[in-house]
């Protein structure tokens with residue numbers, strides 16, 4: 001299988017992503033209440049927490065959809081809070097927006113090529129973009145192998161299965177070579193066997209990159225994450241390896257209890273890290 005170029009160089013700052021006393025208020029209600037997090041380059045992190053804890057809001061703050069009320073977001077040591085989503089994307093952070101990223105009337109290959117070209121962006125004139133087309137074709141073909149959809153090269157995205165569409169979405173998300181990837185419930189709506197297969201796919205395509213997922217499925221969390229960040233009432237109350245989070249009394253008390261204690265990684269990924 002084709003592998004990606006490692007997106008994290010040894011010279012990379014200690015933390016790929018940092019949140020420092022991050023706060024977000026909607027009207028009178030403070031939803032994110034001083035969140036702190038420091039994710040090392042190459043770590044895979046699952047953000048979990050009860051409904052309404054602020055997980056999606058954190059993603060929106062990191063990816064630039066919302067500006068924080070106060071506090072800092074740093075990408076490889078540089079402030080990105082307050083920047084626009086496309087600027088943050090150019091700096092190397094890519095977020096999947098579920099299937100809305102996909103053009104249903106374009107083939108798998110064309111979707112991936114669009115993702116690559118889009119990532120080259122407005123920095124290039126049309127003529128320079130044309131010169132880049134050859135590179136984009138090669139990169140799109142490489143991505144197609146990585147997401148195991150080479151055999152569906154000419155299939156229109158709307159004719160793919162749901163799981164294949166999610167794989168395509170991840171291909172588009174990583175098309176630009178971002179070093180930090182945000183995935184929102186990547187396996188939502190999949191069957192048990194599709195989920196197990198998909199966790200492996202995410203692991204392989206994000207190798208060498210930093211991954212953050214918001215996830216409810218504890219099988220996915222324990223199968224995929226090197227570390228778990230537990231968000232409760234807009235704060236990160238624990239950030240540790242899965243087994244330590246499972247044993248954390250504060251986490252059990254505040255949120256998970258038996259949900260974590262009972263969690264099993266899907267059979268195919270147990271013991272995989």
Ligand SMILES: Nc1ncnc2c1ncn2[C@@H]1O[C@H](COP(=O)(O)OP(=O)(O)OP(=O)(O)O)[C@@H](O)[C@H]1O
Nearest residue numbers: 026027031049050051052053054055056057058231
């Ligand atoms: N744009 C907004 N305006 C006002 N309130 C908002 C906005 N976005 C989110 N909220 C509120 O912030 C709180 C946290 O929402 P958020 O979606 O971040 O939680 P979550 O942890 O992702 O929840 P879930 O697991 O249910 O998806 C909720 O009370 C929600 O109503």
